[in-house]
Each structure stands twice: as structure tokens, then as C-alpha cells.
Amino acid sequence: MTVERTALVTGASRGIGAEVALQLASAGYLVVVNYRQKRARAEKVVNAIEAAGGRALALQADLTDMGSVEAMVSVVADQLGHLDLVVLNASGGLELGASADYAMQLNRDAQLRLTELVRPIMRPGSRIVFITSHQAHFIGQQPVPEDYEPIALSKRAGEDALRALIPELHQQQIDFAVVSGDMIDGTIIVRLLERRNPDAVAARREHGVLPTIEAFAQVVVQASTTAVEPGQTFYVGGPDYLLHSAIES
DSSP: OOOOOEEEETTOSSHHHHHHHHHHHHTTOEEEEEESSOHHHHHHHHHHHHHTTOEEEEEEOOTTOHHHHHHHHHHHHHHTOOEEEEEEOOOOOOOTTOOTTHHHIIIIIHHHHHHHHHGGGEEEEEEEEEEEEHHHHTBTTBOOOGGGHHHHHHHHHHHHHHHTTHHHHHHTTEEEEEEEESOOBTOHHHHHHHHHOHHHHHHHHTTSOOOBHHHHHHHHHHHHHSOOOTTEEEEESOHHHHHHHHHHO
């Protein structure tokens, strides 16, 4: 009997996460649509998946709240029994009123905690995919907009911490991949940055058309479903970043 493939996508009620959830469902996954607050928005994603003939489940968890994350993973374990894919998409740090350490709590600490919690229910041959930005992945090699720097630093810290787990994940037969993208047109992070520092977004547009949410999600699905080397990074957009990196190396 074929056991259904299951995927958990964090921050999947809108933007990149929602599109990744839709595309994974089209690829045959039962998708857990994680959301922090907006249940109606998450249910809309679930309804779209089901209308297209797929299967999905909306589960609430604020990734910085250990109790709610434990509860979400417990529901996944009880109702689905296992996970084959975890897409670590949720991130933040530009929210109004956020504490100074919120970006690090979410983009590094919460990613590690969730990874440790899901590992016991991930089957051999499963995969974890971490979503990041070129501004974070290549930090130190190119300038970063001042308002985005705390996010960039925290996301790079999260990526480094997860990469340090690769030997353990490999022993458990869990693959790990990273998808890094230029600013993605239409995402909440770009909209917030445009309000605070429109010149920073305009500067990125000067290097070419920014990737769309749909195009970025396609690469996330590719990174989730094709054979990868341990810690392989998939790049979307930002040819100047890639050229600079090649010159540096």
C-alpha cells in the first residue's frame, strides 16, 4: 500500500508559503498549512487545494511559542502519523512593535526548535527546505538595506545553525536544502520595506525584474522533490549576487 506523502509548510496562509502549499498539493502531497493568526486566510488556502482535488489541513502555531508548536506537531503526529517534507518558510522581523530580538527568535531559534520537534516523525528519505533571501545568504558580501539588516543577520544565523545539523540529519536519512531568492515581488516583506526604504527596493529593481511569488515557489517545489546534495542551495533571481559570489570564490 502506498503511504501518502505529507508536507508541512510554515507561514503558509499567504504569499510564498501559500503558493508553495498549492503547488505541493498539485504534486500529490497532503499539505499542512501552518498559520500564526489568520485562520480564515489559511482556510482559504485549504479550500483552494481541496477545490483542485488535493488534500490539506490548516494548523495554527506561532513558531516563537514553544507550546503552540508542540501542539501543532502533536496533531500532525496523531492525525497524519509522519512527515515527508518540512518547508521552513515563516520569517519576520519588520513587524511594528516587534522586540529587538524578535528576528533572531523567529528566524534562528524557532527554526531549530521546530526542526528538532519534527525529526522523530520524519520518514527516511524525507527533506527539510529552508527559505532565505540573497540579502541574508550573501550577507557580508554585498550591502544590506539598514531596515532589513536584523532579518538578514538572523536568517543567516538560522541557515548556519540548520546546516550544522546536516550530519545528524544525514544519519537519519533526512535531506536538507536551501532556497535563496532576491526580493520577491508581491511579498509582505517587500511591501513593508518599500514603505520604510523605497530606494532599497528600487535599487534591486534596477538589476532586473524581481522574481514573482509563483516563480519562486516553483523552485521551492523543485528543491523539495528532486535529488539534492547535502545542503544544496537553489538560487532565484539576483544575478549580480551570483556573479559577485563567483568572483569572490
